[in-house]
Amino acid sequence: MFNKIIKLAHKKCSKLEFPENGLQFYEVVVKHASRNAAPAPAPVTITAPAVAPANSDSQNPSPAVPPSNSTVIEPLRDVDESEHRALILQKIQGCCLLCDFSDTVDSVNERETKRQTLEELIETIHSGSFGFSENQEDLINMVSVNIFRCPPPSPHGTEYLEPEEEDRYLDPSWPHLQLVYDILLRYVVSPEIDVKTSKRYIDHVFVTKLIDLFDSEDMREREYLKNILHRIYGKYMGLRPFIRNAINDVFYRFVFETQRHSGISELLEIHASIINGFALPMKEEHRQFLIRTLIPLHKPKSISFYHEQLTHCVVQFVEKDNRLADPVIKGMLKYWPVSNSRKEVLFLGELELVLEAAQCTDSLRCIASLFRQIGRCLSSSQFQVAERAFFLWSNEYFVSLVAQNRNVILPVIFEALENNMKGHWSRVVQGLTANVRKMFLEMDTELFEVCQRQYIEKEAKTIELEEKRELTWEKLEAEAAQALREDIVN
Template sequence: MESTFIGEFRTDLHEISLISARTEKSWSGHNKLTRKSSTAFHKKPRRQGSAYSTNRKSECDSSGVEVSNEDVEHLPPLLFETSDMREAALSAKLKQCFRVCNFNEVNKDTKSKEVKRVALNDICDFLSWHFDSLDHSEIYEDLFQFFAVNLFRDLPPVKEVCPLELILVEVEEDDPIKDVAWPHLQLVYAIFLTVIQSPKFDPELASEYLNEEFVFKLLQLFESYDSRERELLQSVIYNIYLKMIYLRACIRKQIAHVFLMFVEGNRSPNGVAELLDMMSSVICGFAVPIKQEHQQFLHHVLIPLHRPRSLPLYHESLTLCMTQFLERDESLVDEMMNRLLPLWPRIQTAKSIKFINEVESILEKVHNYDKENQAWLCLLARKVASCIQSDHSLVAERALTFANGQLFFDFLKPHALRIIPLLFPALYHTSRTHWSATVTSLAFKLLTHLMSLNSELFDYLVDIQSGNELKLTEQNHAEFILDQHIHSIY
């Protein structure tokens, strides 16, 4: 079954790569998309009989976007237009906004920036109140070309993320990177959300333009370093998922592709948290029993996301997705834990705390499932024991707090004969040698709990551990005497 899935998944990724290749060819340079060259939008005859359809001589600005040779002027507000002229007026104002202003130079395109800002606000306000404009098929072409011209662009190069910083400290953006074109981008996204959320939005009319290639280009924008853009993109993609039912499978596959590209080191972690937040809402809607396709997404996409060192950037969102699966079907816990625990970090750093937090969240979702068949508990006990022995006081303290909790004890009791011997050596050693008083106190507390579970087993383990320490002491003493003898000879 798994080999079959891998074959199908590779086929899906191959299809996505073909979409990527076609998209890069048809959208070459992103900003060079024009009315004439766009392959994603089919050219239709210009609507006649309107003051807004006059032919104008045009050229391309430095970004390659078609603009007018004439000075950019304010068009009349859309709300002042008569009902029979509103469609033509909206089309004209959208086309006026095809020009992408240069925000990298403060003193350049100052008039165009202001004219476009006013026009974008006018479009957003108009579409918020006049839903009937979306009843006309002609307006969808202008709308989606407007979105493509303004959103699909070259993003700044990816900067390197320091893995050590991500592991040892909580990640905080003290000086977040902001897109200089945000005054216009924010309004474009607002218009997009207004359109897609409108009760008059027609998926059938939009399907000619809102297709797999368009979605693929939207997902590429999650590479943006501006967190404000990624948050709005999350809302846009989720609303597309809700409205465009025929695109749902494609969106899930493309998001899986983004995650796997990140796991393999072929893209930055930007957007991973936002996409995971979106997927958590999608998972809530999965039918029970969970389809095999969705289980494979859990096993082969979500769980591998625990491998990258940048896990702290998106771990909270990832944990939410994992627990959402269990809320739908608790029986997934066995396979989930069997795949998750082997990914536990070998070096006991703060990343271990993330894993303990996640395991605790997972166990909290398991209420009615049979706890007698938890074969993975032994592996979990070994991982917790290794954290208890950590010299990192926060790691050891978090592991002991988890092990002292009632949640862990509920899972431990049916398997006490197997679990206590796995925990005892680490607890015995930590309670006697750890430098942190808080850690030693928690270790003594857990030892007391274990003794109350099975006093005979506990006494037996104490005797064995004491004997091992005695043997170790005698061995060290013998080695010391031999070492002194060698030194006396030379």
Template sequence: MSVTFTVTFSLIDPQTPGSIKINILPKDIETMAHRELAFQIFIRFLMANNINIDINKKEIDEKIVSKILQSLVTSNKDERESAVALMRHVYLKCIKMRPYIRQQINILFHRFIYVNGNLHGISELLEIANDIISGYNTPLKADIEDFLLKILLPLHNTDSLAQYHGQLSDCVVLFVSRYPVLTATFVRSLIKIWPKTFTEKEILLLDEIEDILATTSQEEFLKMLVPLFCQIIECAVSPCYKVAERALLLCGSDGIMNHMEKNHKAIMPIVFPALYRISHRHCNAEIKKLVCTVLKMFLNINKDLFMKLKKGMTTLKVINSRKENIVILGNNED
């Protein structure tokens, strides 16, 4: 049964114009039109600035918040959208209820991640989470860090990631921009759960990495440089064209170029061998073209290091060729 609210108003003091008391009672309403009307009345009342609203824990309590949250995870998309708007205003106006709202939202996320992966309303919950993150204040607290690493991070590991990744990525990017010290920790943790054979998810995660790097400090970048570029180059050599293309485009994006220029001496030895092999062996002309673009970028950044790495690859190629010839001669003698 869908749940919404009836809202009744009564004057607290007839002598005080605009003095209104709110009384909110949960009530079952059968039609979406009625539910929508009730939500809109409630929202308009919460938005009112020209009246004295007596809203406290007595009027909007845990029971009311729980009913709104039930509407957030219903299968009816219109109802979820109305509930999002209502919950945002409740969270903004009812400061005493904020800890309870955060707790209950975390419980819903936990249920989705570990119990029921088919829960509706994850996108809508993430929209509210984004508002909550916007209101976080420094210094960093343990429960705030837990939200990033125990809620937002595991949400990347579900099969339905594509359905809510836009909202999830927005939350993560906002979070690490407010708490930069957690950027490297999050990215390293994300790499540990990186999908191996799920093309769509890999592309989504590469998109998110690009957005994160756009706001990453040099200090945090250095902490994740090695695992990050090992993962990027692993994607670049993927047999899946779309994954390889996205990884190579990431290497040339504005968000990462500045970091690559500053840290090329550490990055080039990681990525050059694979890029060099792709440029000579890959069967797809578009991938070869993208690789050549990245290699040309490295050449312009540091020609001496580029030529040194290229010489190393040429020498290795000669050595491997000689080993192959020795094996062939040995087999012929047999």
């Protein structure tokens, strides 16, 4: 009876075939979830529920059917070497059977049996007696059946909201998924695996589906995916351009279509390590990635959830080639927030890092437009934005940049400084304004006085125009009243 069950499972879990069309993309850098060493496993019971084949329709696997009977397979350490490989194959095929985690009673034994089997496979891999090269096709099939699945609908709908710590989504099948991901990670990093042979299994379709999983709301899964994909990128040289393009597709879809994706920060972490390895002079492909992909990522409202990783990527580009500071700043000004003060504070912090990384003002051709925006931030009624803008002057490089370009910068921001001194509601902002005015005055007294005279003249003209406007309205009102009286008389 057992042999029939194993043959049935083997047929169901034959080599996977994935369609080229209709695929999405995702990505991750993994931090191992801690797990205590499992005790020596007891004899394992392998059941044989019906399993949907892992083909193009396996994105929506049907729930596992409760088993009708079971057979006991003894632990690997209790068999002769001649039977070792056959028993490993049986256990791999047994792990292709999907358990129903929505059933809290009837499937307990099956779930525990599969967990013990997966742990025994990991123990065998760790001991070095697994034989990756002999079992890699069946192993990848088993991994694919377990991890390539249809994710549950998001409880937040189309808008991405960062959940509270206690409300984070935890996949109920994680006790199995973690072990499967552990097996996949050990397979990818194993020196026993020949890259030329394994490319038949770790191919474009497999990587595409792996990137799709980055939209998982379970952060534990995203961490494993990040680590695995990063190792694949490092080991499989031929897949590198494809992986970069696949990640770009995720970013494009996120920015211009969905505005929702759970794994953007993890994908950016992977790209940060990729950017770190770029050789100089930088290829045009990489420059275009910065301009067409990373800069538009400043547009979404949910930028706060991945801004730290995005900033790291952008700053690395500028550090490698300071001429890129100019297009980066122009792109940030294009997407500068109008009414989102939290996002504006993030932009100011990133701007400071970009300017510090550039360490060169010769390539900056957008000084005037940049400080025109900084001037608006200085006079912002939102005190956090105004304070963050003034804190730029605590950066030594920023002060040196201002000193070198004071003839352009001071006329642009002088009005904002004077308006703050006259009527900003925050005393802290007024004090910071006084410090910056004093700095400019000591830096170039003549220029400061010229700007002050121009400001006074502009104020006088503004008052004169306002008086003329009031006189014009009074004249119009008088004429209208006169016309109304004449109409009444007539």
